[in-house]
Amino acid sequence: MTIAASTQLICFLVLAAVVAIGGLGVVLLSNIVYSAFLLGGVFMAVAGLYLLLNASFVAAAQVLVYVGAVNVLILFAIMLVNKREDLAPIPGLQTRRLLSGGVCAGLFALLVRVALTTPWAVPGPQAVGEGSTVRIGEHLFTDYLLPFELASVLLLMAMIGAIVLARRDVQATDLGTGQAADQGLIEKSRTPLLVDQPPS
């Protein structure tokens, strides 16, 4: 085995181990902040796997979108509601855990079966390498145009929805509780602090 091939194998094993163990850690750790940081590590390892598959553009996009945007957003949300208190105990936690564990095991068995029974074409098609950026662009503007546009419309809808939910002055009542929305919180007319005060 040449040095290049063995390096590739070692890289693959390390990355795969990071993805598997990190993924388990994301689900099983009780500290949500650790879970979120581990998720970033898992995303990075997946990007590394893409690199091993000669897809450098996809790897860079994975880092930019998943680590740089999605994971940062998750961390942001966690830290803005930074409460260091134990959550209220959930009734029947043990049963719930067993149930979700069963569902996950079933999914895992299904995936393993699919992976084992699918006739994989080995070796795969010739890697495009550096030309992949051009190839991805061509596909996005020809045969994948409709899914691409639909995804962008979906994202636009999600964005408008988020703005409507965040700006409570759009609705008279709070969507969650049904009570009258507190309009005062949103745009307070500012009164200067130092003028108009009686001299003491």
Place this chain on the structure above:
Amino acid sequence: MVTPLATTTTALVSPGLDLERSFSQALEGLGLAPDVAHLIWLPLPMLLVLVAAVVGVLVTVWLERKISAAVQQRIGPEYAGALGVLQPLADGLKLLVKEDIIPARADSLLFTLGPVLVVVPVILSWLIVPFGQNLLVSNVGVGIFLWISLSSIQPIGLLMSGYASNNKYSLLGGLRAAAQSISYEIPLALAVLAIVMMSNSLSTIDIVNQQTGAGLLSWNIWRQPVGFLIFWICALAECERLPFDLPEAEEELVAGYQTEYAGMKFALFYLGSYINLVLSALLVSVLYLGGWGFPIPVEWLAGWMGQSVDAPLVQVITGTVGIVMTVLKAYLLVFFAILLRWTTPRVRIDQLLNLGWKFLLPLALVNLLVTAALKLAFPVAFGG
């Protein structure tokens, strides 16, 4: 392996100057296998770039001290070496031997990991900075996109250190840094996209080569003046330099996410921010100021002197001029950044976010659309 980590060699280099080949041949002459020789060669360019980055930081720190002194009509450091040039070394040595304190209630694992996550992506980004036609660590195809995606990892390290310090000022600083970083990344990427559209490639080499036709006149700054301003503002914001240094605003947040840090971990933040500044300046010069190009094309000069461009001596001179020009342009921009830091007041957080989302983002989009239209209308001037 997928990522070619050695210096790329094209046919343009005359055989005597191909360092990688001569190095490998020397090692093979000692009886080593070609694979092993290549493996020994691999870390050398990276080590060289690392050393260059650290030396660049030392120079920048000295410049910062001297220029700030000049701005404030002081003398600045003057006893450590001639004109105080050894002062940054003394600073670094002090931080190196300082006690490394981890607060008792801090999360020691994340506290240690945070600074590392801030520095590593910045150093990795030096992979794509070209100092000449063949003088870069790796000519990866995704080039400038690699830098954009790597710089998006940094906010995670900042959030991590802000959270792990267990201090409200640190957490606020970390949150501000992340908010600032993700807001200014978008106009930055759009400004880069306009350049990429003109040069039809993400590779930094191709981007510079596309600006080398007529020397000074063919630089991208004339075709992308708005993009240049957007990129420079966003790069300053990404580096957290004044007027955008809100994450560590001294008067409000003590020192932001670095409040609890001391010794080597603080030094990592310090190093990271200055490496990032030099890197941003280098990339501005690559994207907008013609990279290693001399204001008058070297090919013309060689032609006037009746020399062939491919002659070894001319290649050595061309390479040297390239390195000098890249560094000169970058340090001119660093000088402007330092001058800005010591002459402008800080913006407020709402002004910062308004500027990013309501002004720079639409402007960058318009710039992109105009560039696309100009490229269709005048393919000669805008890279058809």
